[in-house]
Amino acid sequence: MRARYGVPLSLAAVGAAGLAYAAGFEVRSFRLRRVTVPVLPHGMRPLRVLQVSDIHMVSGQRKKQRWLQSLAGLRPDFVVNTGDNLSDPEGVPEALDALGPLMEFPGAYVFGSNDYYGPKLRNPARYLVEKVQGRHGLNGNTPAVGVVHNPWEDLRDAFDGAGWVNLSNTRGHLKLEGAEIALTGLDDPHIKRDRYAEVAGGPEADADLSLAVVHAPYLRSLDAFAADGYPLILAGHTHGGQLCVPFYGALVTNCDIDTQRAKGLSTHTADGRTSYLHVSAGCGTNRYTPVRFACPPEATLLTLTARD
Numbered sequence: 001m002r003a004r005y006g007v008p009l010s011l012a013a014v015g016a017a018g019l020a021y022a023a024g025f026e027v028r029s030f031r032l033r034r035v036t037v038p039v040l041p042h043g044m045r046p047l048r049v050l051q052v053s054d055i056h057m058v059s060g061q062r063k064k065q066r067w068l069q070s071l072a073g074l075r076p077d078f079v080v081n082t083g084d085n086l087s088d089p090e091g092v093p094e095a096l097d098a099l100g101p102l103m104e105f106p107g108a109y110v111f112g113s114n115d116y117y118g119p120k121l122r123n124p125a126r127y128l129v130e131k132v133q134g135r136h137g138l139n140g141n142t143p144a145v146g147v148v149h150n151p152w153e154d155l156r157d158a159f160d161g162a163g164w165v166n167l168s169n170t171r172g173h174l175k176l177e178g179a180e181i182a183l184t185g186l187d188d189p190h191i192k193r194d195r196y197a198e199v200a201g202g203p204e205a206d207a208d209l210s211l212a213v214v215h216a217p218y219l220r221s222l223d224a225f226a227a228d229g230y231p232l233i234l235a236g237h238t239h240g241g242q243l244c245v246p247f248y249g250a251l252v253t254n255c256d257i258d259t260q261r262a263k264g265l266s267t268h269t270a271d272g273r274t275s276y277l278h279v280s281a282g283c284g285t286n287r288y289t290p291v292r293f294a295c296p297p298e299a300t301l302l303t304l305t306a307r308d
C-alpha cells in the first residue's frame with residue numbers, strides 16, 4: 001500500500017500545504033516595492049509617486065484596509081490609482097475608507113472592468129485557454145451577459161470630490177510644488193472602453209513631465225503611448241500573474257502583454273520610441289479566487305529622478 005499510494009498522498013499533502021499558504025498567508029502578505037525611474041528633466045527635484053492598483057475590495061477585508069491607510073505615512077507627492085478597486089458591489093464604503101488618507105494627497109485615477117462590473121465565478125484554467133487562443137476580456141470573447149453592475153459612480157464622485165483627476169479617455173494636470181504634471185489616461189482596454197483617438201497627440205510641451213495611465217496593459221494602448229513619446233506608462237490589471245511558479249514567474253497576464261512584463265518596471269518600444277512601463281501586481285484578487293502564490297500583494301512607490 002505504501003508503494004502504491006505513498007507518492008500520490010505526498011503530492012496531495014504538498015498541494016494542500018501550498019493552497020493553505022496561498023490562501024491563508026501570502027494573499028494577506030502586503031508589500032511595498034520601491035522603484036527608481038529616470039524620467040525627469042535635469043535640475044528637477046525627485047518626485048515620489050505612489051501607485052495603488054487592483055484592490056478588489058470585498059466587505060470585511062480589514063487587514064487590507066489598514067494596510068492601504070498606512071501608506072499615507074509615505075507622504076508621496078501624488079497618488080495614481082490604476083483601477084479595479086472593487087470585487088463586491090457592497091465594497092464601496094470600505095474601499096473609500098481604505099483610500100481616505102491617500103485622498104488627502106494630489107492624485108489621478110482610471111477605472112478597470114471590476115469597477116464597472118462584479119466578477120463571475122469561472123474556472124481558473126480558462127485563463128490558460130484564453131492565453132493560447134489569444135482571447136482576453138471582451139477582446140475576442142463574446143459580450144458578457146448577466147453581469148452585476150457595480151456602483152462605480154459612487155467611487156467616481158468620491159475621487160472627484162477629493163480632487164483626484166479622472167483620466168478615463170481624457171487628459172488632466174496636477175500642480176505640485178515646483179512642478180506641473182500632465183497626465184493622459186484611457187478607460188479600460190480589457191472591456192474595449194479605450195478611445196485613444198480622443199487623447200492622441202503626445203506629451204505636453206509646457207509640462208515638466210507627462211505620464212500615461214491605463215488599467216490593462218494591452219499592446220495597442222502601450223504602442224500608442226510609446227509611439228507618441230510618453231516617458232512613463234503606469235498600468236495594473238495583471239495581478240503579476242497571481243499564481244506564479246517560483247524561479248520562473250507568471251504563467252498568464254489576462255491580456256496580450258508577455259508574461260516577462262507581468263509586473264514591475266520594464267520598457268516598451270513602438271515606432272522607434274521607447275517608454276518606461278511599470279505594471280503593478282496589485283494588492284487584491286477576484287473574490288472567487290482569493291489566493292496568491294509567489295506573487296505577494298503590493299503597492300509601489302516610484303521615485304522619479306532626472307534622466308541619465
